[in-house]
Amino acid sequence: MNKFLLITLSALAAIQLNAQNAVKGSIEAAPQHASYHPTYSSDGSARKPLNVILMIGDGTGLAQIASGLYANGGDLTYANLKHMGWVTTQSADNFTTDSAASGTAYSTGQKTYNNAVGVDLLKRPIPNIPEIIIDEGFISGVVSTDDLHGATPACFFAHQPHRRMTDEIWADLPASVLKYFAAGSKDVFEQRPEATQKAIGQVFTVVNSLDDPRCATADRLGVLPPKVETGYIVDGRTDFLPKATRQAIDFLNARKEPGKGFFLMVEGARIDKACHSNQYESAVRELLDFDQAIAEAIKFADQDGNTLVVISADHETGGLALWGGDPAKGNMEGVYVSRSHTPIPVPIFSYGPHAQDFMGVQGNEQVAQKILKLFAR
Numbered sequence: 001m002n003k004f005l006l007i008t009l010s011a012l013a014a015i016q017l018n019a020q021n022a023v024k025g026s027i028e029a030a031p032q033h034a035s036y037h038p039t040y041s042s043d044g045s046a047r048k049p050l051n052v053i054l055m056i057g058d059g060t061g062l063a064q065i066a067s068g069l070y071a072n073g074g075d076l077t078y079a080n081l082k083h084m085g086w087v088t089t090q091s092a093d094n095f096t097t098d099s100a101a102s103g104t105a106y107s108t109g110q111k112t113y114n115n116a117v118g119v120d121l122l123k124r125p126i127p128n129i130p131e132i133i134i135d136e137g138f139i140s141g142v143v144s145t146d147d148l149h150g151a152t153p154a155c156f157f158a159h160q161p162h163r164r165m166t167d168e169i170w171a172d173l174p175a176s177v178l179k180y181f182a183a184g185s186k187d188v189f190e191q192r193p194e195a196t197q198k199a200i201g202q203v204f205t206v207v208n209s210l211d212d213p214r215c216a217t218a219d220r221l222g223v224l225p226p227k228v229e230t231g232y233i234v235d236g237r238t239d240f241l242p243k244a245t246r247q248a249i250d251f252l253n254a255r256k257e258p259g260k261g262f263f264l265m266v267e268g269a270r271i272d273k274a275c276h277s278n279q280y281e282s283a284v285r286e287l288l289d290f291d292q293a294i295a296e297a298i299k300f301a302d303q304d305g306n307t308l309v310v311i312s313a314d315h316e317t318g319g320l321a322l323w324g325g326d327p328a329k330g331n332m333e334g335v336y337v338s339r340s341h342t343p344i345p346v347p348i349f350s351y352g353p354h355a356q357d358f359m360g361v362q363g364n365e366q367v368a369q370k371i372l373k374l375f376a377r
């Protein structure tokens, strides 16, 4: 058969396959929020920031952000930011990454294999940002709507050869340098071996609510709310992510060493999970919630003046495209061609001092390398 005819026929077959597998979804009258309009006073300045907040929208590609933008009437805090670029997400052993390999790239500045949590290709631990910057006097925290052992948050405190080694990941927590964590969940924590629970309790003040009075007095804090409070928005989660983001910022800011600062990783985990199951409305609701967490970080950056906020994703999930919609009514339609991750580059936004460092096209590991350079004194 003619080579070109063969290529054309394979391309047509691929389109046919995708059309058969495409899953449409919609959201009507999305609950809208007002975006935060930054002052831009520190945006793009040349002095080194003292604090860096890295925000990872798990599975958040351009179509996920655009769905949120139009569902929210054309207004998002994301869309008020001026410095942006692309991040390529390939892992060391796969063109399409998983959250563990990409999380490791973001937490250590090194590419590794899919499923690796903070270890290299030979399964040796790689120091993560919190472990590296503590030697310079900087403290760190982690916030996620996933369980704390989920691949993305785990990469910022654990070193294990496989993301499914749940007990081993939790057992790494007492030896970590984290000052603060808030993630799922009380239920998951109580399923861990008693020795692990005890060891964690000796290092961290563990509470089950962001409103526990001990949140204000603890030296090292772990917030593990009941499952429903960190689960999907459509299943009843309320304002956990923006509220925990604000609490983490205030907690770390109050405990940083004089003249030093902090690093905080915030993950909007359920955008990815909703896209895996092709639940468009759920994904859009999660994106809108993540945008409100972004607003908390940008507000603090404006108040503080020495804070850089970097917002990106570990990969895209679902091969999402926009199908139609009516932004005036908060109605949007999307279509998924996959239930997995895709290798398309993801957008990156940045705000504050050195935001300009993250423009252009870069690998996920380079984002971490740039952050580490800013913490080097």
Ligand SMILES: [Zn+2]
Residues within 6 Å of the ligand: 059, 099, 272, 273, 276, 317, 341
């Ligand atoms: Zn995923």
